[in-house]
Amino acid sequence: xxxxxxxxxxxxxxxxxxxxxxxxxxxxxxxxxxxxxxxxxxxxxxxxxxxxxxxxxxxxxxxxxxxxxxxxxxxxxxxxxxxxxxxxxxxxxxxxxxxxxxxxxxxxxxxxxxx
Amino acid sequence: xxxxxxxxxxxxxxxxxxxxxxxxxxxxxxxxxxxxxxxxxxxxxxxxxxxxxxxxxxxxxxxxxxxxxxxxxxxxxxxxxxxxxxxxxxxxxxxxxxxxxxxxxxxxxxxxxx
Numbered sequence: 218x219x220x221x222x223x224x225x226x227x228x229x230x231x232x233x234x235x236x237x238x239x240x241x242x243x244x245x246x247x248x249x250x251x252x253x254x255x256x257x258x259x260x261x262x263x264x265x266x267x268x269x270x271x272x273x274x275x276x277x278x279x280x281x282x283x284x285x286x287x288x289x290x291x292x293x294x295x296x297x298x299x300x301x302x303x304x305x306x307x308x309x310x311x312x313x314x315x316x317x318x319x320x321x322x323x324x325x326x327x328x329x330x331x332x
Numbered sequence: 333x334x335x336x337x338x339x340x341x342x343x344x345x346x347x348x349x350x351x352x353x354x355x356x357x358x359x360x361x362x363x364x365x366x367x368x369x370x371x372x373x374x375x376x377x378x379x380x381x382x383x384x385x386x387x388x389x390x391x392x393x394x395x396x397x398x399x400x401x402x403x404x405x406x407x408x409x410x411x412x413x414x415x416x417x418x419x420x421x422x423x424x425x426x427x428x429x430x431x432x433x434x435x436x437x438x439x440x441x442x443x444x445x446x
Contacts, residue, residue: 221375250433259336259422259436260376273433308375321434323368323375 221324223309229330230299237295238327242311249292250321251284253277254306263307266292267314299331334359334425338437345413346445353408353440355423364426365406366434367397371419379421382406393417418444 222241230236242249247268252260263282265273268289278284281299286292296303306328310321335358345351357363364383368376380391387399397408406423420441424434 252434257341257438259424259438260434262433262435265433310376319432320378320381323377325373325375 221309221311221322223307223324223327225327226325227328227330229332231332232299232301234299235295235297236299236329237293238307238329240292240294240309240311240324242291242309243313243322246311246313246322247289248312248314248319248321249286250310250312251292251294252308252310254308254326255304260308263294296329299329301331304329304331334363334427334435336423336425336435336437338421338423338440340440341438342441342443344443344445347415348412351408351410351413351417351442353421353423353442355406355408355437356404357406357423357425358404359425359427361427362401364432365397365399366424366426367391367395367406367408368422368424368436369393369419370422370439376422379408413442413444415444415446418442 224239249266251263254260263278264284266286281297284294306326308326309324312319312321337356366381367379370376379395380389382389382399390396395410420439422439423437
């Protein structure tokens with residue numbers, strides 16, 4: 218078990234381009250979360266999957282954002298037509314649903330810079 | 333909606349001194365409370381959590397936190413800080429519901445002086 222991994226770790230793109238990030242959760246974890254963290258702030262919830270189903274989305278997740286988790290394993294977060302305001306750290310977390318409240322394990326994040 | 337306030341943006345302590353980081357939350361029911369630490373280039377690491385029971389919880393790296401319902405607080409403490417504790421610390425609240433996503437405070441940056 219190597220923990221939650223994210224790829225790439227850094228992405229620089231020009232405004233208007235599309236970007237895609239990948240998250241590989243801990244293998245037995247069925248819950249997967251995406252958060253966004255801007256400079257000087259704590260992470261903010263974007264969306265959540267249980268297995269392959271996307272069950273909740275934050276109002277922060279505009280129409281330009283889409284997330285998938287095919288087969289309930291890895292997940293991708295795509296941002297279309299990037300804007301400078303999308304520059305942030307995108308964090309992925311996973312947890313195991315077995316009743317009660319489970320610890321979320323975070324990946325190292327993908328830092329996006331939109332020029 | 334739930335919220336978390338960390339009143340101290342930046343704290344500086346000397347190595348060996350005691351530490352207390354403040355956290356206040358707003359939530360209508362009994363919350364699930366967490367402290368995470370984030371070092372540069374690293375993901376968030378869970379230090380400790382409170383779900384119920386004993387209001388003084390012990391975590392990793394010698395940290396502890398006390399849940400005080402009357403003050404809506406969950407302050408993090410350490411009796412003797414080490415230089416390796418320099419990092420950013422986040423308090424978070426989890427709520428019941430299908431997603432159980434976390435709501436984080438804005439963080440406290442800890443600097444440790446030699």
